[in-house]
Structures are given as C-alpha cells and as structure tokens.
Amino acid sequence: MSEKSQQHTVQAHSTERRRFLKKVGMAGSGAAAAAALPGIVAAAPDADEVVSEPARTGYQETAHVRDYYRTASD
C-alpha cells in the first residue's frame, strides 16, 4: 500500500468511526460523562519498578477474597 493510500485509509476510518458513534447516539451520552471514577485502579508509579516487584500486584489473600473463593466454588 502506498503512503498516500494508507493516509487515505486512516482518514476514512476516522470518519467512519465518528459517523458510527453519531448514529448510535453516543454524543447524547455526554451528560453521563460527568461521573467521577470510583478510584479502585491506581497507575503504577513506574512501570519498570512494578515489573521488578511483582509482589506489588500479586494476589493478596484477604478474608473477603477467601470467603469468595470458599463459597463461590461450592
């Protein structure tokens, strides 16, 4: 594919995506977008650091988790 036709394809996709979201009424959902995140996910301060410290994201067995595990698999 030539560079020009590639560029054309990218533009076509972008137009198509916008048209798609307009059609399904996504724009009208703007009001719902004001909600704040629940804050249960944190950005890892430094991805490399996290990779070298897998324990940070590792499985932590809490009482809550144990209860789920025990009863959910019954």
Next chain:
Amino acid sequence: MQEPWLPEEDQARVGMYTLLARLLAAPADQAQLEELANLDLGDNPAGEIAVALSMLKLAAQQARASEVDDEFHTLFIGIGRGELVPFGSWYQTGYLMERPLSELRQDLVRFGFEREPGNPDPEDHAAFLCETMALMVNSREMPDLARQQFFKAHVASWMPDFFRDLEGCESACFYKAVGRLGTVFLALEKSYQDTSER
C-alpha cells in the same frame, strides 16, 4: 476527568466506562441517584444508548438509596456469595483466581496499572476493568492496538455475559437498568473496535 484533547467520541466512551465502573464498584448513594435521575439526555435522544440511559434515569427516579444498597449486596456480595459473581475468572473458568486473572495481571503490569491499596477485590472485577478501560481510552500514550487487544482479551471475553445476566437477574430492579446499559454499550464498543481494526 476527560482530557480536553480527547476527541468527542472518546470522551463519551470514557464517560460510559466511568459511569459503569462507579455503578459496579459500590452501591449508588442518594447523591448519585439524584445525579442519574436528573440526567440531561438532550431534546431528541435516539439510539440504543440513549434508550438504555433513559431507562437508567427512570430507574434512578424510582429508587431509594437503601433499596439500591440492599439490591447491590444481594446481587454481588450475598451471604457467602451473591446471585452474580462479577469476576472474569469465574465467568470464564467457573472458579475464582484462575488463569484469566493471572493473564490479566501480566497485562496490567505491562501497561502500568495496579490495585489501589485498600481495594480488596482481585483485578478481574467488572468495576476494575471498566475503570481500567476508562483510563486507557483517556491515555495519550497507550497505542490503539494495545487497547483493542486488552479489550478483546479481558473485557469482551466475559463482560457481555455478565451484563446479560445482570439484566435478567431476579433480585435486580435498579441494576437491571445498569445491566441493560452495559450490554448495549459493550455491543457498541465491539463494533466500534471492529471498525477501527479494518
């Protein structure tokens, strides 16, 4: 929380993921119910998303915070376990903490996300995944392809089933509307991502 440089359609997507994350993370309180009851859906809302949002609006107008709280606990927490188990591993293998969770954790480490300290639930909780998707769509650094792969592997693989179950749950009233919105939105996300892939 949307970045101003984000295209309008992506701001709307961040908003939907954010809303679903909020609704699934904890019972909606009185303030949130009022917010939803007063949703401004525009003059002439059309499309499945708008219909699902008006249903949620109506459900919020009729709901009391204490009932919503009870419903949330019956559905997701229960005594021992709730009517639904909102975890990806459970939906995909029938057990908690199985392979889908370890695969998800590997990807989260790759993309620099982790659990907020104090959040006791494993990362394959529906609310965690919705919040992660909101952060990913909102991220300037994250390549489209990586986001699409994450969606396919960890969201599209089970969350449509979860939302469908929520829609049909016997104990659900307010959360039926949440299930409907999730179903409609994820179907839309899937076709949206397919559009971007071609």
